[in-house]
Amino acid sequence: MDTATITKQQIEQLRQLCAEAGIKLTHQRLEIFKELMAADDHPSAESIYTRLHKKLPTIALDTVYRTLATFDELGLVKKLHIMNERTLFDTNLSIHHHFICSHCKKVEDIYWQGFDNCSLPEEVESVGVVESRHLEFHGVCRSCLDGAADKEK
């Protein structure tokens, strides 16, 4: 995914979103936003903090936490509670699912529109109103199967 470059359009959208929400577009928020848009994985607050530290050495970890919470409320990221150690953030806003490698712990996005569009059986509907469905696959990813992950570390 070549989302490495952030368009001026995206920044303009953020500016407008902040304006609508009545919050300030600070330097830190902009930089965290850029870092999120550039991420092709599912970063934690700490990993965003670490990546950002080179460019913004004065940024504080709790600012990253607060900003990610703000972005979550704005709908710019989604929290992922996959493992318990730390919360991961999903920057991919399109409907998708996740494959979690039990070996290297990497989380990969999975698309399955056939499933997204299928209707649910009565038994599911009977428990309440379903607003979203999310699928979690567990297994071993291709690179771990090929033994690539054994070499690292």
Add this chain to the structure above:
Amino acid sequence: MDTATITKQQIEQLRQLCAEAGIKLTHQRLEIFKELMAADDHPSAESIYTRLHKKLPTIALDTVYRTLATFDELGLVKKLHIMNERTLFDTNLSIHHHFICSHCKKVEDIYWQGFDNCSLPEEVESVGVVESRHLEFHGVCRSCLDGAADKEK
């Protein structure tokens, strides 16, 4: 679910499992096991501790944590990372999925064999070997829709 009563058979199975694993069947482990079998919800370590405290006032919270970890390794419970605050434990060992009410946070078990048996599209298989699939529905449950949950607290 009338799993409130524990059969002698279940206890015998636990005794055997412990013997096979080479660990002791202590009083605490037995009582925690009973509490888990009696639970019809998805308890946290702390809620098991609280429930047990009436019968076993001397038990320590960390013993509950250690025992639940042991039971997880034995395959008697499964950890659920649904919200980030605390780990929940699933005592239902048959294949099922979860409905999480965004209002009252209750987790309900969902059965959908049609989905469990369906084959996955190529796109999914291509990321690696899928060992299990778990579905998470988010929405509002029946009792919250009926306004029942609004009255509490």
Add this chain to the structure above:
DNA sequence: GTTAATGCAAACGGTTTGCAGGGGT
């Protein structure tokens, strides 16, 4: 100029760990 956001440091809450005493095999 006002008000909200940041950085710092300390608190917080769930979970883990080291250790000495106690209970199961």
Add this chain to the structure above:
DNA sequence: ACCCCTGCAAACCGTTTGCATTAAC
């Protein structure tokens, strides 16, 4: 009798919060 398991307390670690300073509007 041996060794594992428990209870206690303290550590741990990700995350949150209170407060004074700083920067966006």
